Amino acid sequence: MLQLINVCKSYTTADFTQTALDHVSVAFRDNEFVAVLGPSGSGKTTMLNIIGGLDHYDDGNLLIDGVSTSEYKDRDWDAYRNNRIGFVFQAYNLIPHQTILENVELALTLSGVSRAERRQRAVEALGRVGLAEHVSKKPSQLSGGQMQRVAIARALINDPEILLADEPTGALDSKTSVQIMDLLTEIADDRLVIMVTHNPELAQRYATRIVTLADGVIRDDTRPFDPAAENSPRRTAKQARRTSMSFLTALSLSFKNLLTKKGRTLMTAFAGSIGIIGIAAILSLANGVNSYIANVEEETLSEYPLQIQDQGFDMTSMMGLGSGAEGSSAEKAQDDAPDDDSGKPVHESKMIASTFDSIGSNDLASLKGYFDSGESGVESYVSSIEYGYNVTPQIFSSDTSGTVHQVNPDKSFASIGLGSSTASNGIMSSMMSTNIFYKLPDNMGMVEGQYDVMAGHWPENYDEIVLVLTPGGSVSDFMLYSMGLRDHAELESMVRAFANEEAVNAPSDSLSFSYDDLMSVTFKLVNAADFYQRDNEYGVWKDKSSDDAYMRNLVDNGETLKIAGVVKPKEGAKIASLQTGLYYPSSLVNHLIDQAGNTQIVQDQKANPATNVITGKSFADEESNQKNGNGFDMSSLFTIDGQKLQSA
Known part of the structure; x- marks a missing residue:
């Protein structure tokens, strides 16, 4: 109803x-x-x-x-x-x-x-x-x-x-x-x-x-x-x-x-396809550009990473030195004085003070603790956080038939004031370095994609290093001297002639090597703590690095470092993170730290933290002598090679 x-x-x-x-x-x-x-x-x-x-x-x-x-x-x-x-x-x-x-x-x-x-x-x-x-x-x-x-x-x-x-x-x-x-x-x-x-x-x-x-x-x-x-x-309703x-x-x-309606369907599909393809093309282009920019940024930062050292130096502070662009407050005050310059005083310009004021110290231990705590949130903005330690592998040429030749840190140009060993400060050392050995980053994923492996493989163990060629596939003659593929005495002769202001006879020949030739080179690794030998008579540790026989024995018995691979930047690569040279893994640094911790000299120093186990004097006395001017040693102005003197 x-x-x-x-x-x-x-x-x-x-x-x-x-x-x-x-x-x-x-x-x-x-x-x-x-x-x-x-x-x-x-x-x-x-x-x-x-x-x-x-x-x-x-x-x-x-x-x-x-x-x-x-x-x-x-x-x-x-x-x-x-x-x-x-x-x-x-x-x-x-x-x-x-x-x-x-x-x-x-x-x-x-x-x-x-x-x-x-x-x-x-x-x-x-x-x-x-x-x-x-x-x-x-x-x-x-x-x-x-x-x-x-x-x-x-x-x-x-x-x-x-x-x-x-x-x-x-x-x-x-x-x-x-x-x-x-x-x-x-x-x-x-x-x-x-x-x-x-x-x-x-x-x-x-x-x-x-x-x-x-x-x-x-x-x-x-x-x-x-x-x-x-x-x-x-009426009874039917079931729904x-x-x-x-x-x-x-x-x-x-x-x-x-x-x-085939015609209308095809036209609609065609028009819709144009719209969809257009939108897809625009999105693809936008994503491609964004990806390209992000890739360039990442590769650029992989070559020029943000570094925080124990001492920071503001390079921009040097740009105004001597220019007089800013001037001191006293100079500005004089600008308002009459134009009569007679009797006008000459004011001091704070060049040195301004330079050293720009140098700041960083508490890296606290910074590392802050990063490791996970509270910083910096992980979402960086690809990798790596820590460097003041540990320099002491690497020597394997050939000790002549003189013992140290290749890292390099001392080839020490006689003319160049090289890492000429400066104790970290900033100056990095600016004056002639080293060819460098540490690989921990995050190898950022690096491996930028290079082609020409022979061998990337380092897998602490005693393996990799040789990085130039984009053109070449290697510098300075590296050949360090690797022993050129006679190092030839380099020493050129440095000596330059230091004496004599004519330098540089070789004009150009050598070629196979990858097997390059990978056949080996080096010797010596722990820095082994440079010292205990003098039981005086109860101190003596530096034996100037003793040729001692060092030759130390190098001959040192650990062997071998070149595991040869790589070069990919063709057309916009940025290469690694400069030409020899690279060792971070596991080598960890190995040296663990090895040094077990040496006797380190154990003695830890047992007597207030006393310098090398000089036998307390650190407080040494610091006091330096402040009073009594710590100056004339021998620090020059060195004498006893063996060379004897042979002469």
Whole structure:
């Protein structure tokens, strides 16, 4: 049973409001053929749409089998339309690219019925409306009456309790209209049929009840129904069918729909592809540029990392020295004096003071503790944090047949004031260094991608080093002297001639070597603590580094360092982190630290922290003598090579 109670519906456009239904109350029996008559604009179609759930009322109520729909949600209306309502439209609303069988099947497709069952039921429904022989035709191959029959068959396929027909004969001739009306009359034998029409003759002839509307109000009802007065049996509602569709079915319908308009589909796909490709190209370009910039930044910082030393020096402080650009406060004060320069004092310019004021000391131990605590958050901004220790591997040439030659730290140019050994300060030492040995970074991932391994491999053990060539694949002659591939006496001769302001005879030949030749070179590693020997008579440790026989024995028995690989920067590499030279792993430094910790001289010094075990004096006395000027030793101004003197 269907009942409308004081239903109101209006449509507002701008400041104009049109009332379609004005407090309409009407009830329908479960089994009757109702014709709704009225002029255009009287509210017939609006009432039909509200009954079918296609539109919602503003006020009042719609009862379905005594149940109010005022609290219905969208899913409730969907279930109502799918299970209890069948629609027959004046315009047919058939899908043109599908056959009439597929059009009728569509309602069952949305209900999740299997393919075989929905085809069988669709054929039966078309047979019922007299179209069993036309199941394979498209709507465009049918007449108007036949298309309306297809619409009726589609409305009946779900066996609805209520059939709503909006002007089903409006576009048909009189003969076809009679056929459609006969079919609706037959259908009305076992269900409620509500038909909107403008033709009063058809209504009078076929309908069992006529409801007349005018200006949104029911003006006449030939057979009104009062549910409270008539105790007609209530129909039991069918179990609701869920609305569903399989993914493959949806995909098939979508594909068929695309094929119906191939030109439009291709043009849309082409235009969409251009847009997608354009956006993808822009995003790719942006990501590529960002990646390139990030890569350049990372590679640049890998070659020029941010370094924090125990003493920092502001190089910019030297730029203004002697320029007079800033001047002292006294000089500025004099600028305001009269132009008469007679008797004007000459003021001091703080050049040295400004230079040393820019040197600051850093507490590296506290900084390391702060980084290791994890509280700094610096890890997200850096690729690697590495710590350097004041440990310089003492490396010698393996060939001790002549003189003992130390290659790290390099002392080749010590006689002319160059080399790491000429300066005790870390800053000055790094600026004046002539070393060719360097430590590899701990994070080798940043480095290995920048180089091609020409022979061998990167160091894997503490006693392995790697030779880094120039981008052109060459090696400097200075490295050849250090490696023993050129006669080191030749270098010493040139340095001596330069120091004596004599003509320097530099070799003009150019040598070539294979990778095997380079990798055949070995070096000797000596622990710095072994340079000292205990003097039991005086209870001190004596430096034996000037004793040639002692040093030759020390080098001969030292650990062997071998070149494990030869690498050079990749072709076209923008930045190379490592300069040309020989690189040892950080594990070598750790090895030397562990080794030194077990030596006797270190154990003695740790046991007597206040006394210098080399001089036998307390550190306090030595510091006091230096402050009082008593610590100056004339021997520090020059050195004497006893063996050279004896041979002369």
